[in-house]
Amino acid sequence: MTLTAEEIRILPKIVLHDHLDGGLRPATLIELSAEIGHELPTTDPDALARDFAQNANSGSLVRYLEAFSHTAAVMQTAANLTRVAREAVVDLAADGVIYAELRYAPEQHLEGGLTLQEVVEAVQDGIKEGIAEAAEAGYGIRAAALLDAMRHLDRSFEIAELAIANRGRCCVGFDIAGPELGFPPSNHRAAFQLLRENLMPVTIHAGEADGAASVGEALGLGSARRLGHGVRIHEDIEGFGTDEEPVFGIIAQHALDEQIPLECCPTSNVQTGAATSIEDHPIHELRDLGFAVTINTDNRLVSGVSMSGEFAKLVEAGWTLEDLFEATLVAAWGAFLPYDERAELAERVVEGYES
Template identity: 80%
Template sequence: MTLSTEDILALPKVVLHDHLDGGLRPATLIELAGEIGHELPSTDPEELAEIFATNANSGDLVRYLEAFAHTTAVMQTAANLTRVAREAVLDLAADGVIYAELRYAPEQHVSGGLSLQEVVEAVQAGIEEGVSAALEAGYAIRAAAILDAMRHLDRSAEIAQLALDNRGTCCVGFDIAGPELGFPAANHREAFQLLREHHMPVTIHAGEADGAASVGEALGLGSARRIGHGVRIHEDIDGFGGEELVLGVIAQHALDMQIPLECCPTSNVQTAAASSIADHPMHELRNLGFAVTVNTDNRLVSGVTMSSEFAALAEVGWTTEDFFEATLAAAWGAFLPYDEKADLAELVIEGYGIDL
């Protein structure tokens, strides 16, 4: 059965990988940039969004990353951080998302004089405002934050402690993001040791710009409960795409432990982690039983929504049942207490009308 736009919008969605600084509304970015005198490529919302999308689809990573210099420039005050977070929650809710984990790097938002603690409190205020405003608009959504440390910088131990200090109030987990190739997880050994000792949920960007060994390091040294992207884990599977497969230690571990892979279809193509949506490794990984989930990564920068990602997958053969399985995997992979994950999973089951 072909899924219509309305069908896809109505499906309950769970997003585990959505960058706050990659998902601003174009009009908001233009307004806030004007207030501080920051020059943008365009001051027309539609044209600005098109410029970012064109850059993302150019195959040039430098052009893809240009957008973040603009978005982070306007995210240096408490008021602006709160607004961006509030609008992100509202936009996700209107797109059928019932649970979202928004991630951001506090260290990228202190050039205006905010402390790291003030940054996380400002974002949390926006998340809470967004949830309340969405409910008033008729949408039920729950949202939380994940704190990123940057792979190529040296503040990960500090951000890990920040995450622990704000556990249960302003964040639910920790991540390392930024350039993967050349900046291994091992550089952040101290942070991961601290997080392990305190049983803090960790997800790590891996298997996007680097190969399966990077995923292995994330799962081993980093004790990651989820993998951001993770699509290149297929490089640890001999005969991938064929009938006779031999899983390596890394792939077998991820499969056995049902480690959620936070796949972001469009972004993965844009960053060359996948050659196309049709040939994305996530399809075969799903067929093999891996816990594949669907995510946006950067809604503004990549020009996507959860619904548009679902639509792109539907065009290459994904069915309602496939979306249900991926969404249920995301629900069980959420950084929530077990009983709350069970409640979220029940909402997914009810929303899809699945009789288990």
């Protein structure tokens, strides 16, 4: 079945892995940069978007990460954080997203004098404004925030406390982000212990820049309810990608048995080397083996993607409407929301695919 771009756009979508500082509107980045005297590669919105996308596809991690120095520079005031969050929600809603979890690291937004709590509140104000603006435009979207701690730094316990203090109001979960290789979850043992004691939902970047051992720590020590990316979990499956009968290791078997959602980001995974191409992405076989795969953007501006675009690429790689539906339903049930609210999300997904 061939789906048109418009048919894909109006499908209900759920994004569980979208970085706030990776999804600014190019025009907004240009405007805010001019206000603070920050120099960008270009001041033409289309050219800037192309520049970031080219860097992301260059195979150079240094060039890929360059974009975040620009976006972080303009996200140091409450007003700018609120605006960026508001626009993110509006843009996602227009792309058919009915629920979004936006993640960000509060510790990266303190250079303008804000406190961690003020950062959290500024982002929450933007999320609320974005939901209201989207509703005025005829889009029904829910959105929430995940707080990231930077795994190569030492404030994870403080960010865990912040997440717990804002649970249910400005935050629905906790994550560790940043360089995965060399910075395992075990570096943040105290933070994860605190989160477990307070029953705080946790997702952890794992199985992107490091292999199955990183995933194992995320699931065990970190008690992760979801895996950020998680695609390299296939390294714990003997015979993966061959005609042989797969043999699951303990880590992969656990993720399969518990139906741990994998927050796959197809284009980003190719750009960072976690997958060789969309066509050969592990998401396809992981789906066929019964893993709980979901579809996500990661960084909309930096990677030059949208949820509709990711859906379209998967369709080109052979995904059917039923495949998209099942992945979206997995995402609905994997949301860090109360059970009844997840059930309502799932119902919206079912209704959207039946119409």
